[in-house]
Amino acid sequence: MSAAAPAFVEAPPRNDLLGWLTTTDHKRIGILYLMTSLGYFGVAGLLSLAIRTQLARPNNTFVTPHEYAQLFTLHGTAMIFLFVAPFALGLANFLIPLQIGAADMAFPRLNATSYWMFLFGGLVIFLGAATNEGAAASGWSAYPPLSEIKISTGLGQDLWIVGVFLVSVATILTSINFVTTVFIYRAPGMTMWRIPIFTWEMVATSLLVFMAFPSLAATLLLLFVDRHLGGHAFDPAYGGSPVLWQHLFWFFGHPEVYVMILPYFGVISEIIPVFSRKPIFGYTGLVLAAFAIAGLSMGVWAHHMFTTGFVNNPFFSFVSFLIAVPTGVKFFNWIATMWRGSISFETPMLFAIGFLLNFLIGGITGVMISSPPIDYQAHDSYFVVAHFHYVLGGGSLFAIFAALFFWWPKMFGRKLDESLGRWCFALLFVGFNVTFLPMHAMGILGMPRRVDSYAASGPLPALNLIATCGSYVMLAGVLLFVYNAVVTARAGRPVSNDPWGANSLEWWTSSPPPEHNFDSLPPIRSERPVYDAR
Amino acid sequence: MTIGLRLFISSATFAIGIALAYWFTSREIVGTFMLGFMAFALGFVATYMIVAEREANLIGDEREATIEDGAGELVGTYTIRSPLPLAAAAAVTAIGIGIVVSPTIAILALLATIAIGGLFIVQSR
Numbered sequence: 057m058s059a060a061a062p063a064f065v066e067a068p069p070r071n072d073l074l075g076w077l078t079t080t081d082h083k084r085i086g087i088l089y090l091m092t093s094l095g096y097f098g099v100a101g102l103l104s105l106a107i108r109t110q111l112a113r114p115n116n117t118f119v120t121p122h123e124y125a126q127l128f129t130l131h132g133t134a135m136i137f138l139f140v141a142p143f144a145l146g147l148a149n150f151l152i153p154l155q156i157g158a159a160d161m162a163f164p165r166l167n168a169t170s171y172w173m174f175l176f177g178g179l180v181i182f183l184g185a186a187t188n189e190g191a192a193a194s195g196w197s198a199y200p201p202l203s204e205i206k207i208s209t210g211l212g213q214d215l216w217i218v219g220v221f222l223v224s225v226a227t228i229l230t231s232i233n234f235v236t237t238v239f240i241y242r243a244p245g246m247t248m249w250r251i252p253i254f255t256w257e258m259v260a261t262s263l264l265v266f267m268a269f270p271s272l273a274a275t276l277l278l279l280f281v282d283r284h285l286g287g288h289a290f291d292p293a294y295g296g297s298p299v300l301w302q303h304l305f306w307f308f309g310h311p312e313v314y315v316m317i318l319p320y321f322g323v324i325s326e327i328i329p330v331f332s333r334k335p336i337f338g339y340t341g342l343v344l345a346a347f348a349i350a351g352l353s354m355g356v357w358a359h360h361m362f363t364t365g366f367v368n369n370p371f372f373s374f375v376s377f378l379i380a381v382p383t384g385v386k387f388f389n390w391i392a393t394m395w396r397g398s399i400s401f402e403t404p405m406l407f408a409i410g411f412l413l414n415f416l417i418g419g420i421t422g423v424m425i426s427s428p429p430i431d432y433q434a435h436d437s438y439f440v441v442a443h444f445h446y447v448l449g450g451g452s453l454f455a456i457f458a459a460l461f462f463w464w465p466k467m468f469g470r471k472l473d474e475s476l477g478r479w480c481f482a483l484l485f486v487g488f489n490v491t492f493l494p495m496h497a498m499g500i501l502g503m504p505r506r507v508d509s510y511a512a513s514g515p516l517p518a519l520n521l522i523a524t525c526g527s528y529v530m531l532a533g534v535l536l537f538v539y540n541a542v543v544t545a546r547a548g549r550p551v552s553n554d555p556w557g558a559n560s561l562e563w564w565t566s567s568p569p570p571e572h573n574f575d576s577l578p579p580i581r582s583e584r585p586v587y588d589a590r
Numbered sequence: 591m592t593i594g595l596r597l598f599i600s601s602a603t604f605a606i607g608i609a610l611a612y613w614f615t616s617r618e619i620v621g622t623f624m625l626g627f628m629a630f631a632l633g634f635v636a637t638y639m640i641v642a643e644r645e646a647n648l649i650g651d652e653r654e655a656t657i658e659d660g661a662g663e664l665v666g667t668y669t670i671r672s673p674l675p676l677a678a679a680a681a682v683t684a685i686g687i688g689i690v691v692s693p694t695i696a697i698l699a700l701l702a703t704i705a706i707g708g709l710f711i712v713q714s715r
Contacts, residue, residue, distance in 0.1 A: 165672050172679030176680065245655045263597070303620040351601065354605070354625070370615075371612065518651075523672075
């Protein structure tokens with residue numbers, strides 16, 4: 057088979073609502089994904105503020121215990137299934153065809169279907185909050201027996217199952233699209249070893265989705281059968297096992313962590329060379345490290361289950377430790393890229409450096425709790441809450457803001473305000489660390505996660521109050537970003553094709569790109585074709 | 591295609607290796623089954639690529655290819671707009687909601703999904 061740029065069915069561009077509702081253009085779908093996931097982030101962020109408000113002082117009555125359980129369930133679900141992972145899908149939707157010199161995704165209508173399923177899936181999850189007994193309240197991991205019909209009697213848990221199922225199917229379909237597009241639709245000369253690191257990371261992420269998400273879909277079906285069709289897969293009274301749920305869920309759940317971080321490794325790998333004025337150090341090593349991380353992440357699921365006493369702790373501990381090696385390779389390569397570079401500290405670079413600092417803390421605490429003796433102490437405590445927020449909040453969230461500031465000009469043709477961007481970074485960086493750094497201490501002091509109160513004596517009230525204050529500082533940072541976006545939309549100056557002096561192919565075309573992506577392409581002879589052509 | 595094929599073969603080999611290592615160190619059936627199934631699925635894709643795509647000759651794989659080398663061929667057309675994805679997603683969502691709320695809604699939504707699937711096929715011709 058010989059592939060060339062497929063022709064378009066020419067149609068006049070539509071910028072009205074119908075145009076957006078019926079679009080199959082990857083760029084518009086990408087922007088829809090991004091804006092929808094940011095919307096869900098806003099909701100999940102407000103839920104987290106409610107959580108932190110409840111925990112601002114001990115024995116607070118801001119919400120009831122049942123409402124609190126719904127809050128942390130919806131917060132976790134929305135952040136994981138509706139924000140961090142889908143934001144990467146949106147970014148990839150926008151970027152992959154542009155980075156490989158293609159006209160669109162391989163399956164444009166499937167792409168649009170995936171987006172709408174994601175949107176509707178999220179709405180169905182939140183629909184549970186409108187039912188009599190409220191939304192799901194069994195945590196984002198929905199462990200039986202909490203999620204079984206005997207305890208979660210309301211419709212909220214069923215709608216959660218349906219919503220998460222829809223989102224997981226949408227994610228699988230999108231990943232099929234990504235891999236097919238990258239394998240088949242690369243421009244002439246764009247060999248696999250020349251595609252940008254972000255695209256490589258999305259290939260690795262898509263492979264992870266193929267391997268992990270079917271397990272989630274099957275597990276959700278089993279839970280539904282248990283709840284409504286007389287199944288007993290997770291009911292020990294009838295020979296089932298809650299530990300089975302944990303195996304099946306975490307077989308998805310841990311790779312999902314890497315689905316939420318690998319794309320952002322790609323983002324960082326794109327940004328650091330541009331603002332260091334150097335080619336990326338160790339392109340091949342970065343790619344191989346991504347696949348090593350993806351592969352190893354499939355063999356670590358039961359490190360979430362050390363304390364059950366039913367798993368092979370040394371095996372899972374060893375493989376979990378191993379993941380630190382390729383992750384360290386990436387860190388080394390990013391630092392080596394910056395080393396002796398002509399670094400400039402524009403907002404995307406600030407967020408990238410923030411990512412490095414925060415993710416380092418999250419990574420190190422991850423290595424700590426990979427050790428079963430430490431995990432027995434830290435399991436289900438705020439230490440673990442701090443750890444995964446440093447990975448996904450300090451890591452992924454900072455990379456998300458880096459990506460927004462970096463690719464915003466390409467998406468909308470206007471650069472976000474630099475001064476506001478720096479303030480946004482400062483507020484988020486300070487707010488994030490004030491919120492989550494004290495949680496390590498809370499966990500070591502024995503404060504368990506998912507509780508709506510804590511001991512009124514000792515250091516916990518002060519630590520919790522500090523964390524709550526930090527969360528409101530983060531809110532200020534997010535609001536400043538929204539203000540920045542509004543100001544830019546109204547008064548931002550149009551930018552050139554390549555406002556940063558970047559390297560990959562998306563910077564060759566206009567900002568924003570035309571419907572067919574490229575009027576022309578430069579010769580592609582390296583992984584930096586735009587740099588070569590300058 | 592070579593690297594894509596290599597990717598799936600090496601992933602499948604890794605999955606077989608880790609499944610065996612897990613079985614011999616743990617003797618635990620659930621994890622072994624999932625790792626084994628993962629190996630099978632990756633192997634299936636690799637086999638498909640070997641059998642179905644062995645003749646693939648992608649212009650993107652040629653290191654010295656120029657943009658002109660890829661011009662002039664038509665491998666398909668893209669639909670810029672279609673109402674069907676939104677309709678399909680809405681129908682599938684209605685199936686899900688119907689299953690937990692009302693079987694009638696689920697059945698109607700299923701029929702709608704089948705009809706939309708038919709329209710997809712018609713639109714593709």
